[in-house]
Amino acid sequence: MPVTTKAEAAAAVRAARVRAGLTWAQIAEQLGAPLVWTTAALLGQHPVTAEQAGLVGKLLDLDEAVVTALQDQPYRGSDPALVSDPTIYRFHEALSVYGPALKELIHEEFGDGIMSAINFKVDIARRADPDGDRVVVTFDGKFLDYRW
Amino acid sequence: MPVTTKAEAAAAVRAARVRAGLTWAQIAEQLGAPLVWTTAALLGQHPVTAEQAGLVGKLLDLDEAVVTALQDQPYRGSDPALVSDPTIYRFHEALSVYGPALKELIHEEFGDGIMSAINFKVDIARRADPDGDRVVVTFDGKFLDYRW
Amino acid sequence: MPVTTKAEAAAAVRAARVRAGLTWAQIAEQLGAPLVWTTAALLGQHPVTAEQAGLVGKLLDLDEAVVTALQDQPYRGSDPALVSDPTIYRFHEALSVYGPALKELIHEEFGDGIMSAINFKVDIARRADPDGDRVVVTFDGKFLDYRW
Amino acid sequence: MPVTTKAEAAAAVRAARVRAGLTWAQIAEQLGAPLVWTTAALLGQHPVTAEQAGLVGKLLDLDEAVVTALQDQPYRGSDPALVSDPTIYRFHEALSVYGPALKELIHEEFGDGIMSAINFKVDIARRADPDGDRVVVTFDGKFLDYRW
Amino acid sequence: MPVTTKAEAAAAVRAARVRAGLTWAQIAEQLGAPLVWTTAALLGQHPVTAEQAGLVGKLLDLDEAVVTALQDQPYRGSDPALVSDPTIYRFHEALSVYGPALKELIHEEFGDGIMSAINFKVDIARRADPDGDRVVVTFDGKFLDYRW
Amino acid sequence: MPVTTKAEAAAAVRAARVRAGLTWAQIAEQLGAPLVWTTAALLGQHPVTAEQAGLVGKLLDLDEAVVTALQDQPYRGSDPALVSDPTIYRFHEALSVYGPALKELIHEEFGDGIMSAINFKVDIARRADPDGDRVVVTFDGKFLDYRW
Amino acid sequence: MPVTTKAEAAAAVRAARVRAGLTWAQIAEQLGAPLVWTTAALLGQHPVTAEQAGLVGKLLDLDEAVVTALQDQPYRGSDPALVSDPTIYRFHEALSVYGPALKELIHEEFGDGIMSAINFKVDIARRADPDGDRVVVTFDGKFLDYRW
């Protein structure tokens, strides 16, 4: 009995979402969950509850094996090859340029520690601008100080 | 006549800032420039004007060669080895987990294109929270659509 | 229901084009789209509209799954292993040799910024030359200045 | 007697050019050589003649060791780390997206072979555009067919 | 006759364990074997005896081919790609930060040598803490001195 | 004025400690700080207070530049090349073998989350054993659950 | 309709050649083509004409899909993993040892330029020697001078 992986489930979800003519925002609203969280979870980065998986399964007409895979505990992290996609690469470039500055400023404002990536949320929004609308992405994580 | 590199200038700035007892925020205020931009620029990621370089040179008592180097056009991007620093790594981890979701949502909201990393700004702030204060980092870039 | 990937669709298109005895130029003309854009899109680097996909499907007698895949939003970028193909490698070699010079000259002519690879087009032409005809490839992208 | 490397000579040229307040275009004009060729050569990618080296040495007030190094036969190619500079990266991204299409079209137009990167020239120009001026880079290399 | 690999067997065990509603601790108890050892072994890092394999096969209703694969001598070590999973990464980060210190202290306390990873056991426990419970992982390996 | 890096300071501390005939345990006791923390900090992985740096400077007869460097905010993480040292490698091998099992068991016991490497401490001890004494290393980090 | 790749075709050719009891030399003779060219082409490195492909198909009793694949335009270059094969590795070792010397001598004899790998042929021969016969491989490529 072959096991459906979370990557296979993610591919199935992506194809089914287009077929169903639903947006990620509509799916998130149905689940009553945040937009980026929902999208990431259905792409395999978070486990979803049985109830959520069932709901998505109905919305997108997914196989039972996919519904099961969505509930599995994931190995998180995306394929490094995806970094070359231009839409994703720009975020990496921004980190390459501004990462050390962010580090200096976290230490200046908070002391020796980090922004948690676990107690953490992300949001994305459109901001209208006469020179062309802007993508605004917010990382919001709890500060954790080095504590022995 | 050996040339002072931007990396050497950045190291000199970091050491001089501590000796001078100044925060990055105070330096940015003196320059009248945004906080993250100023920090990144003095760490070598943006050229600064002759006037700005001179001002920083006085504030931090820098050598003339460092003041010159700050004005040089940079090769941007930080040493990949810095990714292993935990404060910087958490940003990369967040991208590894949420990058594909951000890509899906940019395409859903804006169409086929990217968030510019050139017409772009970053900000960082503290958000008070009873469970522990939070680091909030905002990426704000113009949407660019694929246009032939 | 297995999903046809864009890579599989590209392989199908390449084989079908040969079988159909059509040139890329003929296909581009049928689509009324630029030559390099059309070729890149059918190799999986741009989504095509439903109308374009249907037209190509008829021209090349493609499966419906391939026609669907051609419309999917791509993860852009080609397999790094293809760099070793001599026809592709020469472009990379040219960038390795002339990249820093192009950077200096972009900054000299335009200031601190980049040539966009999004608001961007490529063309290829044959230029007759008594010493042997020449391949002429033109990169044409909007200048974007670093703007905070 | 330490040997001045071409990388050290390039750094010296870059610094001296700024000090002298000369553009690359002015230097190229003085040498009577193409713009991109001149810039690349002084950055260490081509040997220059003794006469050219002497002329540049006077224009930029360079040490004799630098003038000698400019004439050395180079090991060509730039540091792969420079690829992360955004101005250079966009060219690599364009190749990643359009490389396979260019290969298809070279074979369609010319047959099995390559664009030479040796019998080859590059040019860069500004093209005015109401939506923002454009960087136009032209690669022009002799077609070489696979010939046994 | 295709051979079931240990990786395939591990995937089958993970899926079957969830279906069976058993914890790793319950399985380990059934086998009468240590918890971390049992989990690692069923994930393919240790061979198990025919008796143990049969017992697990019954508990989890596994195919005979899986039961056979669990007894195979493994090639040990996990896919380096798993390092990017945040739960696993934190251990690597801890080694990156504290590895050289542990080396210094092993040499100080024991002399020139190593902690064996063969004559070795690992344990994991929960430690209650008013600030939030803690994960306590213990590595316990025989000291081996460099002996010629 | 060249800046003393934390790596140079670490090398100076290692050499001075041997010359001074002091153990890491004696230094830690003098600082009133935990043993592994002290060792890691003096090897450059944590900033130490001015008072602690001064105390170490006297104990080990260090240059003022080294005393200053010990207080700098570090870029944490050790050179990946050190992984090939056998004493350090065995820890990496243990993670390669037992990492996925630890992940499974953290999720089983605590739910979806991680062991913090920031709110975290390490200890090392000798455990007498008739078959040869054992190195016991304890990782103790706060559990952090994925919390949006 | 799955597409037969050139790698699959190469594997089919290798197996069929052994089954047919033919040498590469016999096949090359049948094709009236040079020995190394023929072998490389049938291993997927050059397209062959429809006529040649048909001839080989008959000689080796190949499937039609293989015959078609042999005519496809290849992505040239072999899997880097093959470098570890000792028979292939010795050539790489020779280049690692003698490459810079060959570069110096090409420049000394011909000026600034390269040996073409496109207008190029290779031959292999046995040379009898009382100390043991020798493998003699000749690379023969047109000199191309750097010409702007």
Add this chain to the structure above:
Amino acid sequence: MPVTTKAEAAAAVRAARVRAGLTWAQIAEQLGAPLVWTTAALLGQHPVTAEQAGLVGKLLDLDEAVVTALQDQPYRGSDPALVSDPTIYRFHEALSVYGPALKELIHEEFGDGIMSAINFKVDIARRADPDGDRVVVTFDGKFLDYRW
């Protein structure tokens, strides 16, 4: 007493050769040694005898430390970064394209074994050709069969 490395000696030889206005062929003739061997040896790939080193030292007016270094037993192999030099790269490209064919043909002609890279010599020559003169490089190594 700093040790002159073979890489430093090679750089000194290259610079001195140009200053002295001697060709590699003239130096080889003076040493009575083969051309490629001599060039490779003086670039650090073979030890030379004390007599040969002294002779070269006089011809090129080298420091005694360089003369000593030329006699040292080398670690052979060149910096992998040199592969990107176009003159050297073409040899690597040829191996990437023709390596597997050469392997097939060595096995066909000689049986299971290799061309030695130790009992081995290389030669380079110019071959006049009306279409442009050609670089001819010959690898000539003893066949070694796998023999247990």
Add this chain to the structure above:
Amino acid sequence: MPVTTKAEAAAAVRAARVRAGLTWAQIAEQLGAPLVWTTAALLGQHPVTAEQAGLVGKLLDLDEAVVTALQDQPYRGSDPALVSDPTIYRFHEALSVYGPALKELIHEEFGDGIMSAINFKVDIARRADPDGDRVVVTFDGKFLDYRW
């Protein structure tokens, strides 16, 4: 007709050997071939004769396709991923620690040259020792001197 690879044949041999309850030593004895050679050959590192392949096929009840694959000329070398297996890693660690010393001593005893890995054999034995039995592995290769 899919081709059975040597890797697939090796997996089949490993599984069949366990099923057949035979040791490698028993198989080697049946073949009348050395122990390490036999094991390596059946794992795909040496071609075996038709007679040997047939004999093994009968002993282990192998498919005809496997018997054929065992006779194929191999691409030698194992998957680099196997280096992380602890049993194999210790050999690599020993080379990392003792490799340069072995090089010095080969040159001291034999002159400039190498131990052949082609005219070469390996043996493995158990040596009883009151402190615990020892694995003794012997590499025995013909010395080859650098000879032009």
Add this chain to the structure above:
Amino acid sequence: MPVTTKAEAAAAVRAARVRAGLTWAQIAEQLGAPLVWTTAALLGQHPVTAEQAGLVGKLLDLDEAVVTALQDQPYRGSDPALVSDPTIYRFHEALSVYGPALKELIHEEFGDGIMSAINFKVDIARRADPDGDRVVVTFDGKFLDYRW
């Protein structure tokens, strides 16, 4: 006070040994230590006692800083770049070819475990052979069984 590294000490020892006209065997005999151990230790892979370091310092007329460095606890392992030296590479090639076979045979003879690389010794010898003398290298390490 710059610290002499073990790599610098090794370079000093290598140069001094040649100047002193001593073999490694003579040095080992003076130290009363095994040949390979002595060579490896003086190349930086083992700490030597103060007495041994002093003795070597006198034999080779070494600086005091080198004598001190020889006693330092090393980070073991050699630069991976040295693998390309042919004399060292052949050992790696042998492991690549015979490593999996050695693993199978260790498990067959000893059970699940490893050959220790810590409780371990290496020897090298010349074995006369009419077909050319042979290098015989023996790895001899204690078997360690996986024991929980």
